[in-house]
Amino acid sequence: MSSLVDVPPEELYKNGMAFTLTLKPEVEQRLRELAEAEHRSMHKTVEVAIQEYLERQERNEWTRQAARRVLEEDAEFFEMLGDR
Numbered sequence: 001m002s003s004l005v006d007v008p009p010e011e012l013y014k015n016g017m018a019f020t021l022t023l024k025p026e027v028e029q030r031l032r033e034l035a036e037a038e039h040r041s042m043h044k045t046v047e048v049a050i051q052e053y054l055e056r057q058e059r060n061e062w063t064r065q066a067a068r069r070v071l072e073e074d075a076e077f078f079e080m081l082g083d084r
Contacts, residue, residue: 021046 023031035045071078 031042031045035042038045040048
């Protein structure tokens, strides 16, 4: 059986980035309880949470851009509404 030391660096990160996550004890306990309740590993629970966060950020950015476009395209209409 080979160890990580025997694995070339380019092979280590083929499936993504590995890192250590240090949590406050109370956060770790809540994460552990959630993972158990959802029948997942703590690792998978954190991975899902990060993915959901990234998707939410993308939706928020899309919404901001759409609102800017509407304001720009309908600026005259909004000015008329403001005059009433």
